[in-house]
Amino acid sequence: MAENGFEPRIAALLCRWCAYAGADLAGTSRLSYPPNMIPIRVPCSGRVEPSWVIEALNAGADAVLIGGCHPGDCHYVSGNYKARRRVALLRRVLGELGVDPARVRLEWVSASEGAKFARVMRDYVEEIRALGPHEGGLGSSTAPEAVAESVVEAVEQVVQHG
Amino acid sequence: MAQPRIGVFVCHCGRNIAGTVDVEHVTERAAEIPGVVLATHYDYMCSDPGQDLVARSIKEHRLNGVVVAACSPGMHEDTFREAARSAGLNPYLVEMANIREQCSWVHQGPAATDKASRILATVVEKVKGNLPLEPSTMDHANKCLVIGGGVAGIQAALDVANAGFEVLLVERSPSIGGRMAQLSETFPTLDCSQCILTPKMVEVDRHPNIRILANSELEEVTGFLGNWRVRIRKRATYVDPEKCNLCGDCVGACPVRVPSAFDEGLSERAAIHIPFPQAIPSSYTLDKETCLGLTPLRCSECRDACEAGAIDYDMQDEFLEEDIGAIIVATGYELLPKERMAEYGYGEIPDVIDGLEFERMVSASGPTQGELRRPSDGRVPKEIVFIQCSGSRDPELYKPYCSKICCMYTAKHALLYRHTVPDGKAYVFYIDVRAGGKDYEEFVQRAMEEDRILYLRGKVAKVFQQGDKVMVWGVDTLTDRRVEVAADLVVLAQAMVPSAGVAELARKLRVSVDEHAFLKEAHPKLRPLEALAAGVFLAGAAQGPKDIPESVAQGSGAAVKAVMLLSAPELIHSPEVAEVDELLCSACGICSPQCPYEAITVEDTAEVNEMLCEGCGTCVAACPSGAMSLRNLADSQVLAMLRAALEEREEAEVSGG
Numbered sequence: 051m052a053e054n055g056f057e058p059r060i061a062a063l064l065c066r067w068c069a070y071a072g073a074d075l076a077g078t079s080r081l082s083y084p085p086n087m088i089p090i091r092v093p094c095s096g097r098v099e100p101s102w103v104i105e106a107l108n109a110g111a112d113a114v115l116i117g118g119c120h121p122g123d124c125h126y127v128s129g130n131y132k133a134r135r136r137v138a139l140l141r142r143v144l145g146e147l148g149v150d151p152a153r154v155r156l157e158w159v160s161a162s163e164g165a166k167f168a169r170v171m172r173d174y175v176e177e178i179r180a181l182g183p184h185e186g187g188l189g190s191s192t193a194p195e196a197v198a199e200s201v202v203e204a205v206e207q208v209v210q211h212g
Numbered sequence: 213m214a215q216p217r218i219g220v221f222v223c224h225c226g227r228n229i230a231g232t233v234d235v236e237h238v239t240e241r242a243a244e245i246p247g248v249v250l251a252t253h254y255d256y257m258c259s260d261p262g263q264d265l266v267a268r269s270i271k272e273h274r275l276n277g278v279v280v281a282a283c284s285p286g287m288h289e290d291t292f293r294e295a296a297r298s299a300g301l302n303p304y305l306v307e308m309a310n311i312r313e314q315c316s317w318v319h320q321g322p323a324a325t326d327k328a329s330r331i332l333a334t335v336v337e338k339v340k341g342n343l344p345l346e347p348s349t350m351d352h353a354n355k356c357l358v359i360g361g362g363v364a365g366i367q368a369a370l371d372v373a374n375a376g377f378e379v380l381l382v383e384r385s386p387s388i389g390g391r392m393a394q395l396s397e398t399f400p401t402l403d404c405s406q407c408i409l410t411p412k413m414v415e416v417d418r419h420p421n422i423r424i425l426a427n428s429e430l431e432e433v434t435g436f437l438g439n440w441r442v443r444i445r446k447r448a449t450y451v452d453p454e455k456c457n458l459c460g461d462c463v464g465a466c467p468v469r470v471p472s473a474f475d476e477g478l479s480e481r482a483a484i485h486i487p488f489p490q491a492i493p494s495s496y497t498l499d500k501e502t503c504l505g506l507t508p509l510r511c512s513e514c515r516d517a518c519e520a521g522a523i524d525y526d527m528q529d530e531f532l533e534e535d536i537g538a539i540i541v542a543t544g545y546e547l548l549p550k551e552r553m554a555e556y557g558y559g560e561i562p563d564v565i566d567g568l569e570f571e572r573m574v575s576a577s578g579p580t581q582g583e584l585r586r587p588s589d590g591r592v593p594k595e596i597v598f599i600q601c602s603g604s605r606d607p608e609l610y611k612p613y614c615s616k617i618c619c620m621y622t623a624k625h626a627l628l629y630r631h632t633v634p635d636g637k638a639y640v641f642y643i644d645v646r647a648g649g650k651d652y653e654e655f656v657q658r659a660m661e662e663d664r665i666l667y668l669r670g671k672v673a674k675v676f677q678q679g680d681k682v683m684v685w686g687v688d689t690l691t692d693r694r695v696e697v698a699a700d701l702v703v704l705a706q707a708m709v710p711s712a713g714v715a716e717l718a719r720k721l722r723v724s725v726d727e728h729a730f731l732k733e734a735h736p737k738l739r740p741l742e743a744l745a746a747g748v749f750l751a752g753a754a755q756g757p758k759d760i761p762e763s764v765a766q767g768s769g770a771a772v773k774a775v776m777l778l779s780a781p782e783l784i785h786s787p788e789v790a791e792v793d794e795l796l797c798s799a800c801g802i803c804s805p806q807c808p809y810e811a812i813t814v815e816d817t818a819e820v821n822e823m824l825c826e827g828c829g830t831c832v833a834a835c836p837s838g839a840m841s842l843r844n845l846a847d848s849q850v851l852a853m854l855r856a857a858l859e860e861r862e863e864a865e866v867s868g869g
Contacts, residue, residue: 061857074284077313085319085327088857089310090334090850091285093788096806097829097842105851110858125744126828127722127808136833168318 058112058178060087063102065095067125068160069117075164083171086178087115094118095156096129100140103154113153113178115170120158130158152177153184216247216340219275220332221266223257223282225312232316234325238281241329245336249273258288266292267299275301277339281309281332302344304787304844309335326861333856341849345787348822352438352783353537355380356774359430359717362390363760364752365542366412367767368774372540373421375775380534381416382444383426384713385473387491389413390544391753394474394568396575396582398760399624400655406577410490417492426493431531433539433720436809436824437747438783440536448527450506451484453495455522458486462496465517470502472579476569478587479579484514484523488577498523538747538774539721541731542767543714545753547706548603548610556602556704557675562588563682564675564702566602567621574628584632586701589680593636593700596629597684598622599672600642603707611707611728616757618705619646623659625703630663638665639697641672641686649759668695675702708757722808723748731755741769749773788843789825790832792818796839803831803840 064070070091076083092098095118103114116137118130134156141151155174159167220242224230235253243251250273254262257280269275278301280292285308293303311328319327356372358365361383369379381388392398393413395405416422425446432443451462466482474487483503486496504511506525515523547566550559557564563586565573576582586593600622603610619642626638645667647653659665672686681698688695710729718725723743724732731754734742741749749770752763777783790811797817804812811824812831818840820831829842841847 059858061854071286074286074310074313077284077315077317080317082318082320085315085323088327088330088334089314090853090857091310092829092845092850093842094828094830097833097845099833099847099850102847102850102854106854106858109855110860111854123724126826126830129808129828129830132806132830132833 056179056183058086058175058181058183059110060113060115060174060178061106061111062087062089062115062117063092063095063098064089064117065119065125065130066091066093068119068123069095069157069167071161072117072159072163072167075161076168077164079164081164081168083168084175086175087171094124094126094129095133096124096126098133098136100136103140107149107153107184112181112184113155113174115174116154116156117159117167117170118156120160123160149184150181152181214276216277217249217273217275218245218247218277218279218336218339219266219269219273220245220248220251220336221257221262221269221278221280221282222251222253222311222332223262223280224253224255225282225316226255229282229312229316229328232320232324233311233328234322237325238311238329238332242279242281242332242336245333247277247340248336250275257282258291263291263295266295270296270299270301276305277342278306279309279332279335279339280306281311281328281335283308283312284310284314304345305339305342307335307339307342330857330859333859334853337852337856338845338849341846341852342844345843347787348785349782350438350785350823352777352780353440353535354378354778355534355536356538356540356778357382357430357440357442357534357536358540358542360390360542360544360711360752360754361385361388361416361424361426362542362544362752362763363392363409363412364544364754364763364767364770365390365540366409366416367764368540368542368749368751368771369416369422370412370419371768371771372538372774372778373419375771375779377421377775377778379419379422380444380536381422381424382428382430383424384429385487386426386449386485386497387487387493388416388424388426389488389490389492391568392760393488393490394476394575395571396578397624397628399620400649400651402624404576406490406575413490413492424493425532427497430717430720433722434810437745438537438777439823440539440747442534442536444532444534446530446532448500448529449495450498450500450503450524450527451496452522452524452527453493455520456495457520457522458494458496459520461517461519462514462523465513467511467513468502468504470499475572475579476566478569478572496522538749538777540749540751540767540770540774541717541721541723541743541754542751542763542770543711543717543731543754545708545757546711548709550704550706553602553704553706555674556599556672556702557677557682558602558704561675561677561682561702562586563593563700564704566704566706567618567625570625570703574625574632582632584629591700592633594633595637595697595699596626596639596701596703597672597682597697597699598626598638598640598703598705599675599684600640600705601671602704604705605643606707611709613707613728613757614646615705615708616646617708617759619644620649620652620655620759622703622705623647623656623665626665627659627663630665638663639684639695639699640665640667641684642667642669643671649761670695708753710754714754721745721748741766741773747777785823786827787822788845789822789827790820790829790840790842792820793839793841796837798837798839800836802834802836806831806834
């Protein structure tokens with residue numbers, strides 16, 4: 051735990067076939083990990099919209115984890131590749147806006163990787179503890195609303211071509 | 213949803229949840245969420261009284277949404293959706309909040325309670341946005357496609373056909389029969405392989421429900437579960453099977469001689485040939501690749517010799533299109549190519565052969581009619597060395613996996629050798645002898661004891677030619693002594709690998725292969741016969757190394773899976789798929805290429821084929837105008853879920869793990 055007692059809040063968007071099932075296996079195997087993450091089940095990491103990540107950061111998340119199937123294993127053939135491209139671009143945009151790209155992480159966790167899921171959670175919580183809280187929404191240093199909107203737009207542009 | 217009236221049911225799961233999570237507190241917090249009209253908790257929600265509680269509450273409180281906070285949705289979502297249906301509530305208005313696997317089993321203390329109530333709150337928000345849905349239904353085709361005519365495919369085809377469904381059996385080579393047709397005797401009974409296989413081949417040939425397409429390959433697959441459209445290329449054989457009377461005059465006339473694939477290169481065949489006498493379909497094939505030219509200007513010997521007039525150089529490849537309801541893939545295996553085993557001299561030293569070559573050598577139908585003669589000079593080998601795990605269990609250089617059948621066939625080979633050459637000496641180098649199977653261990657013991665085959669535990673270091681001998685240097689690790697054998701013949705138990713082209717076939721079928729290109733099953737233990745793509749089933753060594761009884765069993769198993777699908781009155785498809793708001797759609801077409809299932813067509817607006825859509829939602833994430841949405845997982849729902857998950861709370865926030 052960080053010295054200041056900061057406990058990050060992390061939203062996790064987990065694909066139902068791999069990462070969510072991996073989280074279930076961590077539970078069945080009683081592999082404990084910090085409780086800072088609230089899971090939300092999605093059909094595929096390809097369903098995740100970059101704007102959700104921004105909204106989550108604006109709604110009080112210190113970080114967002116996206117969990118998908120390993121490359122080549124996507125239940126829907128290629129959704130995870132799309133997620134990978136979208137997240138790569140999203141991280142660049144966040145960096146441009148002064149938000150540490152580490153606040154978004156994409157992880158491949160298979161349904162049989164309960165131990166990996168627990169490890170990823172431990173690592174990520176530790177990393178965000180060290181990074182400190184995400185404060186003031188996106189682009190708070192300038193005109194927050196306008197910047198947030200332009201970020202959403204920029205991200206959507208890249209998504210459509212990703 | 214109209215005014216939400218949501219019921220929340222928190223499960224103790226005995227101590228599984230209630231031992232860690234303060235369920236009363238979670239229930240109280242849930243009751244405060246706007247739209248929740250009932251929040252209660254109970255020992256075991258999945259028990260009959262628990263389900264009754266849910267059903268009764270739906271009626272009493274006129275609930276239009278239910279959240280059960282309990283285990284993972286994978287466990288009991290269906291249970292509670294059925295309970296709701298019985299009480300008159302649409303099942304798609306029921307969701308589970310996973311506070312066991314993803315909370316009580318992995319966290320402790322107040323933080324676990326806080327997380328449970330946050331998870332619950334997200335699911336309440338989701339249910340608020342859920343719509344009542346009805347599954348879509350559709351008709352399906354009734355025909356089964358079996359790809360691969362080895363013993364697994366043969367068994368699958370026969371079982372599906374005997375259940376009353378039409379089968380299309382597609383085989384790449386000129387005959388069905390597969391590897392089993394090449395084998396001499398089979399372990400552990402020493403049945404003659406062809407003698408037990410050919411009756412099944414004949415049964416396939418005569419079966420009114422089976423159509424064999426030999427010399428054929430799958431070109432293209434479109435459509436989806438239950439309603440595939442397949443395009444098959446039937447290569448021209450240049451021989452009309454209706455006219456061919458199998459006299460064989462064409463073979464005598466043909467000036468070409470090339471190595472016979474069926475005899476593993478140990479004999480020669482003409483360009484026009486039949487792979488083996490019992491081949492089915494029983495007809496000759498003119499191999500275009502080795503024929504002098506398919507034109508009478510170059511050579512017309514076979515056509516001139518054919519009194520039946522069966523040979524037609526102008527024959528063209530045919531393309532067939534068929535509607536298919538279920539697909540069974542049984543494409544089998546081959547052996548790791550010999551060129552890659554330099555350390556054993558394989559491919560260089562003529563008297564180093566592989567297991568399949570040995571099978572042909574000792575087969576009564578083989579090039580020497582079962583008389584064992586070595587390739588270099590035709591002499592009967594007096595000392596023979598069998599090397600197991602050649603390319604298997606060798607993660608550094610070759611394949612890390614065990615090829616499973618080699619221990620048994622090597623014992624069989626050594627035993628057959630001793631029966632054929634009673635004064636010969638047989639040595640087997642092995643790592644372990646793996647003889648798991650009915651009567652298998654007894655068979656190996658018989659080979660060791662009765663037939664006096666010398667088993668040496670150790671790997672062979674080097675194989676090289678010296679004079680007319682093949683020198684084998686190895687170590688017997690049980691006696692810790694170097695062993696040197698001046699052998700006349702060396703047989704390598706080569707690793708099994710999937711048939712060439714299986715990865716390409718898998719791509720066409722949209723099924724996965726593993727790192728070694730074996731077809732991947734939907735679940736290694738519980739769904740070993742199914743590919744992850746619905747409606748595609750797996751049989752035989754295409755899925756992993758297997759012997760004959762296992763391949764046959766899997767063929768029958770895959771057939772039952774296919775019959776279950778073909779005999780269903782109609783197929784049911786989840787309604788939780790993408791849909792287009794036509795008022796918002798500008799027909800930009802960005803969504804369509806995102807879809808791996810080709811479920812979206814774009815004309816005036818985008819349109820989703822509900823039967824093709826699998827509900828992944830990647831098109832939704834890409835839609836720039838918000839016209840595309842995923843039923844019961846709309847953006848607005850996810851955003852509400854995120855807000856509920858991240859809500860500021862005064863009381864105990866997460867603290868420590």
